[in-house]
Amino acid sequence: MTTTTPISQDEINAAVWSACDTFRGTVDPSIYKDYVLTMLFLKYVSDVWQDHYEGYKKQYGDHPELIEEMLKNERFVLPPNASFYVLHALRHTPGNGERIDKALHAIEDANIAKLRDVFQDIHFNSNKLGEEQQKNDILRHLLEDFAKPALNLRPSRVGTLDVIGNAYEFLIKNFASTSGKKAGEFYTPPEVSSLMARLMDPQEGEEICDPTCGSGSLLMKCGRLIRERTGSRKYALYGQEAIGSTWALAKMNMFLHGEDNHRVEWGDTIRNPKLLDSAAHLKHFDIVVANPPFSLEKWGHEGAEADKFSRFRRGTPPRTKGDYAFVLHMVETMKPGTGRMAVVVPHGVLFRGAAEGRIRQKLIEENLLDIVIGLPEKLFYGTGIPAALLVLRKNKADDKVLFIDASRDFEAGKNQNYLREDDLQRVLDTATARKPADKYAYLASPAEIAENDFNLNIPRYVDTFEEEEAIDLMAVRKERLELKAELARLETQMDAYLKELGYE
Template identity: 75%
Template sequence: MNQTAISQDSINAAVWAACDTFRGLVDPSTYKDYVLPMLFLKYVSDVWQDHCDAYQAQYGDAAQDLIDALLKTERFVLPPSASFSALHAARYEPGNGERIDRALHAIEDANIAKLRDVFQNIGFNANKLGDEQQKNDILRQLLEDFARPELDLRPSRIGELDLIGNAYEYLISHFASSSGRTAGEFYTPPEVSSLMARLMDPQEGDEICDPACGSGSLLLKCGRLIRDRAGSRRYALFGQEAIGNTWALAKMNLFMHGEDNHRIEWGDTLRNPKLLADDNRLRHFDVVVANPPFSLEKWGYEIAETDRFGRFRRGVPPRTKGDYAFILHMVETMKPGTGRMAVVVPHGILFRGAAEARIRRKLVEENLLDAVIGLPEKLFFGTGIPAVVLVFRKNKADEAVLFIDASRDVEPGKNQNRLRDSDLQRVLDTYAARKPVDRYASLATTAEIAANEFNLNIPRYVDVLRVPEEIDMLDVRRERDELRAEWLTIEERMGGYLRELGYE
């Protein structure tokens, strides 16, 4: 096969170019339903073929039984008829959609413990792509797009670099940026994920959970931190996601990043939490992170008072705003000794009254709230509103709350802003130091917060107003005299023009 330069950018560009096959034919919000599964299929096919070739070179044709036995010990199994090469070879024949669907389901059946139900809502043979002839042509082109030399994804070519997992995340981020309000259902901006993961400081042996995991980006960031620091995969990832297609994205995303030690459940976390312990109670975790839907209207208010897990003993959140429902669920899933959590929420939860005010008071009085970090506006896909990260800990070192106003530290963009590395580091350094910083951070005691009636609005604690520069009255007088002289000169000039025109 013709080799091309290997780089993350070249792979990213090649997979994004595959989207051109669908432009003008299907809604952009559905591109991911075809391009992401095809990237997954190409990846597993190339990895499998690479391993087959390596065994063949080592043991020869005469040792096929040994090779077959070795292949059964691989991380996954690929049935011969389900390979990308088999689909590509038959691309000019009718039935591309049906063949691709059969291949994905065959891969699922062969790896049922890891991929159960992942492809049940993915349909290449559906009518969204037009009549049979048009659908066959589109899918033929898609197969040819992924057969390009740039998308030769064999490990022997790309080495140990996580180019494929990164390309998958790259695609998800691009789909999120073009999907409007629905983007929040499956993607958290990478710099926000990185900030939350680093605030949580995950360690070897930790159990990490995201109860609203979307495509799994927050979980992946936490796992990557441990691997980079400890060189170990001795940790476990847990998650739950309510939307079926997004849950499938998370499963494929974790698989592509080599994260096998995970458990991702499909279902509504608030109405039907599925991450339970052996005694059927909520399972506890060392780290809990989430970017749940902002102010979810229909979150399960009608059954909250009878919640069998006791999650709402501090109060039942408002009927049409589920922010505190997610917060209370997460608080209940922190391990007693090591539990810590970070959650992204809208600013309104800091100061809204009634039930939310009562819940806020309980959380502060129990000394669970560790930090309130204000983020800039226009960071999140689908909404321009600013958000905050709340940090909670089960075992705090003091009885104060750190308030950080990071709302002005940002790289502005046309449609979306971005946190720079320096912005992230400033937050992390301030959080670690846990000391006041002029017009940036403040450490408030429980008594101070009580004096503010448990209102957590950041400007109540961090003076964000700029101190006006001292005015030099002599400079002001000098500037006024200069302006007066300039005005007199203009008046004299205008009078001359008028006299020339015959006006007195």
């Protein structure tokens, strides 16, 4: 296969997924995902660099100093010994793990503004891959997998940058679905993130934040919407992620998607929010989106009373359920005029009482809650429970809350359910119209919600009861008599046949 042969997204995805075979059976998927994703990153930057180098070489021929100058203008720098191809050439000699680690740190140092600390949690020279001989063999196989022609990721061959970003997303999604909850914690299904982004309707020039950003896909969906509609990259993405290796994925993901105008911090959003303004207050955003961990037990209850950002002034969430901690953090970071947010929550958030009931009441009385959307079950990896989407706004059109029951619109898969484009569009159209729809949506007044003790359980507002058709007893009796007569006729016929055959 020559370097100019075009390749489809599916072929790249399949080749990357088969590279995981090197680890299967020897290393847990929650561990090897970091190695495969990091190798994909290294291979891609090496191919881009090689492509551009050869392009300049064609242009400037025997002027190495000119080529060097041109390469300084690239989006990133690849030090000579850090290339995938150097590592691949040395794959049969001992020390693969150490060489790969050194290459990654050299890349980080050469691009410190974009990749600071990204590889600190990823150790190819780790005992997790077995003792020295086994580790060296596994890594040799991995280098060979990525050297296959199908994974030639040069821009001159794959065309758009998103091909690699999409392969990255594909891998993350597959790790989430095959390793259950452990990998699924940081992955929002693409249709759900698409729905959230479209509900938020991001505009050019806006600042968008995800305080539990995982691998960054939800943030990037919002950015992509702006680019698709306006062609502009004039927006900024902000995120924070508590798990170090997942934070590193988000940084690499942003880098691969060409999202240079971003700031993604590593740390616990509730205990230690890092997205602050120059006065050390919480930074405000036009859009805040998140799929926080469901009902997190140890979320930081012990420090909530003394929170210096006053995020819990409407009430302190229960010690063992952190859902409202994330909701209240997000509310606090919405810009006063344009601020809007969409958050995925388990259904308990809509009706649980005590502290959560008091917080819910405050949010409704302050007229912040805009839409409550019930989603189908089995949409999210690692949990079959249905979730809901809450949309809150600083500047609402009215004082009502729109309830949408979208729980019955989906395509059923073997282990997973999916939202189709029609399902998404129906939610979006209903949200835009902001009117009741039979058995699907209801616009509730503050008085009605208060009457329900601020319980937001969707069936209290959207009546999905299907009346059974009344039974016509006379018609049933008539049908029974007809069947009885038919049976008698068949019995007589059967007797005649038996007689004919000599049976009395």
